[in-house]
Amino acid sequence: MEEGIRESLLEKKKKEEVYYENCPGCKVDKEKHLRSDISILNLLYIWLAVLCGTLPVCSLFPFVYFMVKDFEIAEREEDISSYAGYVGSAFMLGRALTSILWGMVSDRYGRKPVIVFGVITVVIFNTLFGLSTNLWMAIAMRFLLGSLNGLLGPIKAYATEICREEHQAIGLSTVVAAWGVGLVVGPALGGYLAQPVEKYPNIFPKNSFWDKFPYFLPCFIISVFAFVVAIACIWLPETLHNHKDNIKSVDEDDESLEAGGSSNEAENDDIPPKKKRSIFQNWPLISSVIVYCVFSLHDIAYQEVFSLWAVSPRRLGGLNFTTDNVGTVLAISGIAIIIYQLSLYPIIQKACGPVTLARLTGVLSIPLVQSYPFMTMFSGFTLYVVISIASILKNVATETIATGLFILQNRAVEQHERGAANGIAMTAMSAFKTIGPAAGGALLTWSQKRLDASFLPGMIIIN
Numbered sequence: 001m002e003e004g005i006r007e008s009l010l011e012k013k014k015k016e017e018v019y020y021e022n023c024p025g026c027k028v029d030k031e032k033h034l035r036s037d038i039s040i041l042n043l044l045y046i047w048l049a050v051l052c053g054t055l056p057v058c059s060l061f062p063f064v065y066f067m068v069k070d071f072e073i074a075e076r077e078e079d080i081s082s083y084a085g086y087v088g089s090a091f092m093l094g095r096a097l098t099s100i101l102w103g104m105v106s107d108r109y110g111r112k113p114v115i116v117f118g119v120i121t122v123v124i125f126n127t128l129f130g131l132s133t134n135l136w137m138a139i140a141m142r143f144l145l146g147s148l149n150g151l152l153g154p155i156k157a158y159a160t161e162i163c164r165e166e167h168q169a170i171g172l173s174t175v176v177a178a179w180g181v182g183l184v185v186g187p188a189l190g191g192y193l194a195q196p197v198e199k200y201p202n203i204f205p206k207n208s209f210w211d212k213f214p215y216f217l218p219c220f221i222i223s224v225f226a227f228v229v230a231i232a233c234i235w236l237p238e239t240l241h242n243h244k245d246n247i248k249s250v251d252e253d254d255e256s257l258e259a260g261g262s263s264n265e266a267e268n269d270d271i272p273p274k275k276k277r278s279i280f281q282n283w284p285l286i287s288s289v290i291v292y293c294v295f296s297l298h299d300i301a302y303q304e305v306f307s308l309w310a311v312s313p314r315r316l317g318g319l320n321f322t323t324d325n326v327g328t329v330l331a332i333s334g335i336a337i338i339i340y341q342l343s344l345y346p347i348i349q350k351a352c353g354p355v356t357l358a359r360l361t362g363v364l365s366i367p368l369v370q371s372y373p374f375m376t377m378f379s380g381f382t383l384y385v386v387i388s389i390a391s392i393l394k395n396v397a398t399e400t401i402a403t404g405l406f407i408l409q410n411r412a413v414e415q416h417e418r419g420a421a422n423g424i425a426m427t428a429m430s431a432f433k434t435i436g437p438a439a440g441g442a443l444l445t446w447s448q449k450r451l452d453a454s455f456l457p458g459m460i461i462i463n
Contacts, residue, residue, distance in 0.1 A: 051178045065080055066215075087139055111240055130220055173345055174341075191326045361400045
């Protein structure tokens with residue numbers, strides 16, 4: 001019965017729609033109403049933009065330990081992880097300070113300008129990071145990259161607005177899939193392409209440019225990809241309406257239905273408009289942001305510590321992996337995420353709902369991360385198999401929780417507030433993620449001095 005009511009509301013909405021000729025948002029809405037399927041081209045735009053914004057976030061983790069070591073700033077080997085944590089935190093600190101601003105800009109001037117500017121930022125500052133010659137230059141470039149790249153907040157609002165209401169879960173699932181793939185493919189690129197003179201001497205000779213800047217190649221590859229994406233974004237359709245008479249959303253009718261209202265109540269035009277309230281008084285939004293913050297701290301701490309722990313020597317409690325080994329594990333996880341997010345997740349989410357699925361996944365991830373300390377008992381091929389399976393399960397859990405929270409956040413607000421709402425979420429999340437790498441690096445350093453470091457990944461996730 002509820003499905004019939006929803007369909008009638010959609011039909012009523014189509015009849016009452018008023019489209020403004022010079023409004024890009026109206027143009028997108030009209031196209032959505034004329035075709036019931038989802039645009040693969042729009043999903044591709046979303047995928048490329050998110051991947052471009054996400055690749056630089058964690059691409060440094062496999063080699064930042066060696067980069068800081070080459071800076072020769074750490075007095076002892078145990079102190080390298082602390083300095084590496086500062087480099088990792090700089091990006092999130094910059095993003096925490098500016099995400100709300102970029103969200104407000106996208107609400108006022110459109111999603112497309114912010115997205116394009118963010119992509120161009122990746123081209124410039126990610127390249128300069130690869131050319132860093134000292135710790136402070138590396139920290140400064142990461143900070144500027146984070147503060148000027150504000151596309152990840154508006155792109156979530158964009159994914160909601162570019163899709164029909166019944167396809168919004170797929171749109172946000174595409175965001176999270178690209179985000180998750182970027183978080184594992186980025187480190188994979190960093191692992192495979194860092195220090196190319198040592199790994200591929202036949203292609204990159206000694207005493208060459210690549211020997212002087214051994215960490216430039218992965219940054220350069222990502223920047224070239226971002227440059228191509230920036231050109232492609234020229235044809236990105238804008239979704240923001242440029243007139244004041246914004247179209248009433250079906251989500252408002254959904255809210256009245258969920259609150260127990262009838263279709264007659266939803267169709268009653270005499271109902272007075274609700275009093276406008278502050279976005280900070282929107283409890284469904286704020287509660288989902290709070291959960292997202294806690295989860296983000298959990299996620300970034302895991303990513304930072306996993307890479308540092310994996311490349312640390314056995315005598316310090318690590319796995320003694322090379323950057324190639326870390327890259328292989330993360331590449332396998334990236335493939336698994338693509339398969340899961342685009343095939344299995346929509347089915348599971350439809351059956352369980354985003355809230356129940358996120359809760360269940362969060363509970364199951366606790367014993368998973370607590371199993372990591374025992375993986376140091378394995379070696380050789382067995383170790384690779386076990387660590388790869390654990391990494392796949394952990395990243396699938398990450399994507400499941402994040403997608404559910406993104407759906408809740410974007411359904412909690414109207415279009416003119418989505419940019420700011422996602423900016424608030426990104427600011428709060430980035431603030432928590434600022435703590436993660438620095439705290440993770442410091443704890444790893446402390447544990448390598450005093451404890452068995454193999455127990456740290458599980459400790460951080462639980463604490």
